[in-house]
Amino acid sequence: MNNITAISTPFAALATALSDRRPVRISYHGTERLISPHALGWKTGRPLLLAYQTSNTTSSCGWRNFFVDEIDLVASSADDARWRSDAGYNPARPFSSIDEVAFAVGQAAVR
Helix, strand or coil, X not given: CCCCCCCCHHHHHHHHHHHHCCCEEEEECCEEEEEEEEXXXXXXXXXXXXXXXXXXXXXXXXXXXXXXXXXXXXXXXXXXXXXXXXXXXXXXXXXXXXXXXXXXXXXXXXX
């Protein structure tokens, strides 16, 4: 049996944006958000994204976790949007929200 893991289109699009340090717009639970992806991996077997959210219509900016299988859409951001982070981001520190990190800004792929 082949041991290949299927990667969803949102997962692949987010991995590319993370690698390129490019912000993207996502639709998550019906709300559009502008995010800067920082880490992708798995939490209890489900794909999870750690991102710095810079805008949406319902809550403030800051660090957010998103289950990738609940993201309805990943799209390029507006031309004037820039990738953002927080001074507290440290790729060497373990990601408590992600059980197994696949990709992270400032860190080689580990999967």
